[in-house]
Amino acid sequence: MPLSLSSFKKKPDAGAPAKAPEAGSAPEAVRPPASDASRMDDLQSMADASTQVTDVQKLSDASSPAPQPDGPIEDAGATSFSEKKVAIAGQAGAVVANEAAGAKSMEVLVLSEIQNAATLLYNIRDLYEKRDWKTGVVLFLNAANAFLAVQQKREVVPGLTGAIPFLGGVIGGLKGMVNTARVMESMETLDRVLDKSLLNDKDKEVLKAYTKEQKISQFRNVTASVLGFGKFVGEFFGVGTFFSVAQGIVSAVFAIRDFWISSQEAKVNKAKSRLGIEEDMTDDDREGVGELAEILQNEQDIEWVQILVTGDNFSIKNLVGVYNQLEAERKKLKECRPGGASAQKAKERIARLEASLQEGVDGYNNEMAMLTGPYEDGGFKPITVQQVQKLHDFHVTCMQNILTEARQHMDKIEWSLKGVLRYVKGEKKEDILKQVYRGRVPDKVDIKLGALTADQQDYFWEKTQKALSDSLIIAQMSKATLVREMRLIMLRNKASILESASGGTGLFTSEASFESDMNQVLNTVDL
Amino acid sequence: MITLPLAGIRQCLESIGAIEVTVKEDKDMVMILSMFTIRHKPTGIFLMVSEVGGQALFQLFTTFDQAFEKPGADFYEVLDKLNTKLALGHVQVKEQEGDWRITYRSNFVGDPDALFANHCFRNYISFSVDMVGGIDKEMP
Numbered sequence: 001m002p003l004s005l006s007s008f009k010k011k012p013d014a015g016a017p018a019k020a021p022e023a024g025s026a027p028e029a030v031r032p033p034a035s036d037a038s039r040m041d042d043l044q045s046m047a048d049a050s051t052q053v054t055d056v057q058k059l060s061d062a063s064s065p066a067p068q069p070d071g072p073i074e075d076a077g078a079t080s081f082s083e084k085k086v087a088i089a090g091q092a093g094a095v096v097a098n099e100a101a102g103a104k105s106m107e108v109l110v111l112s113e114i115q116n117a118a119t120l121l122y123n124i125r126d127l128y129e130k131r132d133w134k135t136g137v138v139l140f141l142n143a144a145n146a147f148l149a150v151q152q153k154r155e156v157v158p159g160l161t162g163a164i165p166f167l168g169g170v171i172g173g174l175k176g177m178v179n180t181a182r183v184m185e186s187m188e189t190l191d192r193v194l195d196k197s198l199l200n201d202k203d204k205e206v207l208k209a210y211t212k213e214q215k216i217s218q219f220r221n222v223t224a225s226v227l228g229f230g231k232f233v234g235e236f237f238g239v240g241t242f243f244s245v246a247q248g249i250v251s252a253v254f255a256i257r258d259f260w261i262s263s264q265e266a267k268v269n270k271a272k273s274r275l276g277i278e279e280d281m282t283d284d285d286r287e288g289v290g291e292l293a294e295i296l297q298n299e300q301d302i303e304w305v306q307i308l309v310t311g312d313n314f315s316i317k318n319l320v321g322v323y324n325q326l327e328a329e330r331k332k333l334k335e336c337r338p339g340g341a342s343a344q345k346a347k348e349r350i351a352r353l354e355a356s357l358q359e360g361v362d363g364y365n366n367e368m369a370m371l372t373g374p375y376e377d378g379g380f381k382p383i384t385v386q387q388v389q390k391l392h393d394f395h396v397t398c399m400q401n402i403l404t405e406a407r408q409h410m411d412k413i414e415w416s417l418k419g420v421l422r423y424v425k426g427e428k429k430e431d432i433l434k435q436v437y438r439g440r441v442p443d444k445v446d447i448k449l450g451a452l453t454a455d456q457q458d459y460f461w462e463k464t465q466k467a468l469s470d471s472l473i474i475a476q477m478s479k480a481t482l483v484r485e486m487r488l489i490m491l492r493n494k495a496s497i498l499e500s501a502s503g504g505t506g507l508f509t510s511e512a513s514f515e516s517d518m519n520q521v522l523n524t525v526d527l
Numbered sequence: 528m529i530t531l532p533l534a535g536i537r538q539c540l541e542s543i544g545a546i547e548v549t550v551k552e553d554k555d556m557v558m559i560l561s562m563f564t565i566r567h568k569p570t571g572i573f574l575m576v577s578e579v580g581g582q583a584l585f586q587l588f589t590t591f592d593q594a595f596e597k598p599g600a601d602f603y604e605v606l607d608k609l610n611t612k613l614a615l616g617h618v619q620v621k622e623q624e625g626d627w628r629i630t631y632r633s634n635f636v637g638d639p640d641a642l643f644a645n646h647c648f649r650n651y652i653s654f655s656v657d658m659v660g661g662i663d664k665e666m667p
Contacts, residue, residue: 198612199665208667210595210602212626519628 246519271470274463291381293392298368298380300465316383316391317461319360323385323392324446326353360383391464398464400445406433407441432456481499483522490518529578529639531557536642544658545572565660565664571621572656585635587616587655594626595667609662615654618662629666632658 199207203318277285329350336343365382373379406429433439436452452460494514536559537548545561552558560576575586595602598620606629610617616633635651642648 197665198661199605203608204665204667206601206605207595207665210598210627212594212596279666432568 009311018341032509127486183186267470268472271467274398274401274467275394275471276401277471288390289468290472292387292394293465293472294381295383295387295391296465316364316388317457319357319364319388320392322353322360323388326350326357327392328446329353357385357388361388394468395460395464396445398467399460400441400465401443402429402460403433403441406430407439410439428459432459486522487518490522529581529583529649531576531583531639531641533557536648539643540652543649563656563659565656565663570659570663572659579636581635583639583653585637585648587633587635587652588630589659590621590628590630591663591666592628594628595620596627597622598627609665612660613662615651616658629662631655631662633658 275289277289294318333343333346333350336346361383368380368382369375371417375381410430410433432452433441436456494511533550538650540548541560543563544582545563547560547562549560550557551560555577557576559576561572561574563572570589573588575588577584577586579646594658603620606618606620616631618629618631620627621630633651633655635648639648
C-alpha cells in the first residue's frame with residue numbers, strides 16, 4: 001500500500017476500529033485520544049484557513065537536512081500538501097514504522113502533529129512577511145502547543161527524535177520560535193503603538209509646555225534630527241569621531257551644513273545678547289530690528305554718494321547723539337524744581353533738541369529721497385524719531401554689554417598666563433574700558449560722544465550695526481544663501497573631502513569631477 | 528572584538544530603508560551611521576556595536592529635534608508613561624548647551640554568526656525605526 005500523508009491525517013470514522021497496517025507499508029492512522037483529535041482538527045483547520053502552505057523542507061534545511069529516501073516513495077493518496085512534504089513525512093513515517101513497531105499508533109500521531117505544527121509555523125512566517133501580527137501570535141501559540149505535545153510523546157517513544165529525520169530540527173526550531181513568540185508579542189504591541197497614540201492630549205500638553213523656540217526653525221524642521229544626532233554622537237565620542245564616522249557624502253554635507261548653521265546661530269545669539277534682546281523675539285520685535293538693520297545698511301550703502309552729492313552728512317549716528325542729549329536734558333528736568341529757572345531752561349533746551357532731532361530726521365529722509373527716490377517709487381524707507389530712539393536704546397545696551405564682556409574677560413585672564421599674554425596684546429574693548437572708564441563698567445553707560453574719541457565711537461557704532469545685522473542672519477537666510485555658503489565651505493575643504501569621500505557613492509572620486517559632484521549633491525540633498 | 532557580518536548588516540539596513548550606511552571600525556567598537564527617512568524627515572540612526580561575552584551588543588540611538596526647557600517632574604512622568612508603552616527600547620532626556628532633547632535608545636544582543644536567523648536583527652532595526660516614528664508622532 002503506497003504511503004500518503006492522508007493516511008496520517010485522515011481521521012477514522014467514529015467508532016470504526018483502527019486497521020492494522022500492512023507489512024512493509026506505512027502505518028495507518030490510529031484514532032487519537034479525543035482531546036488530541038480535537039486539537040488536531042483545530043490545528044489543521046487553522047492551517048488550512050491560513051495563508052499559503054509552505055514547504056516543510058525549509059524547516060529541516062535549517063538544522064538537519066533530510067536524507068534522500070532509499071527507494072522511490074509513491075504517493076497515491078489525495079493530499080492538500082506539497083508532494084515534497086508528503087515524501088518527507090512519508091519517509092519519516094516509514095522509518096518510524098520499521099523501528100518502533102510497538103508504538104506505531106503513538107508515532108503516527110506524533111508525526112501528524114509535527115506536520116500540522118510545522119505547517120502552522122511556516123504560515124506564521126508568511127504572516128510575518130505580511131505583518132499580520134495578531135493572526136501570527138494565535139498561530140504560534142497553537143504551534144507551540146502542538147510541539148509541546150510532541151515533546152511529551154517523545155518521552156513515551158524512545159529514540160523518536162533520531163528516528164525521524166527532521167524532528168531534531170523541528171525541536172531546535174521550537175527554541176528559536178520561542179524568541180519569535182516574544183517578537184510576535186512585540187509586533188502586536190507595535191501594531192497598537194502605530195495605530196494609536198502613545199500619549200493622550202493631557203500628556204502632550206505637558207511636553208508642549210516645555211518646548212523651546214526653534215532657533216532655526218526654517219531649517220531645523222527638516223534637518224534637526226540629523227543635527228540632534230550629531231550633537232548626541234559628539235557628546236559621547238567627540239566631534240572628531242562624528243566627522244570621522246560621517247564619511248559618506250550625504251552625512252558629510254549635513255555635517256558641514258549643521259556646523260555652518262551652528263556658527264551662524266552663535267553669531268545670532270551673541271548679537272541678541274549684546275542688544276539685550278530676549279531669547280524669544282516676537283514678530284513685531286523682529287520686524288522692528290529688521291527695519292533698523294535695514295536703515296543702517298542703507299546708510300552704509302549710500303554714504304559715499306551722500307557726501308559726493310550733497311557735501312553734507314546727515315548721519316544716523318549723529319541723530320542718535322542728538323537723541324542722547326535730549327534724553328539727558330529730560331533727565332535733568334526731572335531733577336529740577338518745578339517752575340524754577342533751571343527747569344525753564346531745561347525745557348527750552350529740550351524743545352530745541354526735539355526740533356533739532358525732527359529737523360535732522362526730516363533732512364535725512366529728504367536727502368535719502370533725493371538720492372534714491374521717494375519710498376513709494378522704490379526708494380529707501382524713511383526713518384522716524386521713534387526709530388532713532390530705539391536705535392539709541394540698542395546702542396546704549398550694546399555698549400554696556402561690550403564693556404561688561406571686557407570686564408569679564410579681564411577678570412578671567414588675570415587667572416591665566418595665556419590670558420595675561422592676550423591681555424598684554426590688548427583688545428579694543430578692554431583698552432576702552434581701561435582708558436575711558438578706568439576698568440569699571442558704569443551702571444549706565446553714557447554714549448555722550450565727547451567722552452569717546454572718534455575711533456572709539458566708530459568702534460561701538462560698528463558693533464551695534466553688526467549686532468543688528470547679525471541678529472537677523474537666520475531669519476533672513478534663504479536656501480540659496482545656505483547653498484552658497486555650503487559651496488564655499490566645500491570648496492575650501494576640497495582636499496579633505498576628496499580624501500575622505502566613500503567610494504560607494506561614486507562621488508568626489510577625482511578632482512576633475514569635484515565641482516560637478518558638488519553641484520549634484522547640493523541640488524540633491526534636501527538642505 | 529568579534530567579527531561582524533558588516534556586509535549583511537549594511538544590506539539589512541538598506542533593505543529596511545536606510546539611504547546611507549557608513550561604518551567606522553574602532554579597536555573595541557564598530558559604529559554604524561545610517562540615515563533613514565522617518566515621517567518625511569531625514570533621521571540619523573546610530574548603531575554602536577561592542578562585544579559582550581562573545582555576543583554582539585547593538586545599541587541604537589537617535590535624538591529627536593524638538594528642544595525643551597529644563598524638564599520638571601511632570602515631564603519625566605510623561606516620559607515614564609511613554610516608556611511603559613514602548614514595545615522596544617526606551618526614551619531618555621539629555622541636556623546639550625541648555626537645550627534638552629529626547630533620545631531613543633534600544634539594545635539587542637545576538638550571536639554575530641546568527642544575526643539574521645529568524646529575522647531577529649532585521650526585526651530589531653525595523654521595530655526600532657518604527658518606534659522612532661511612533662515617538663516622533665507624539666512630539667509637540
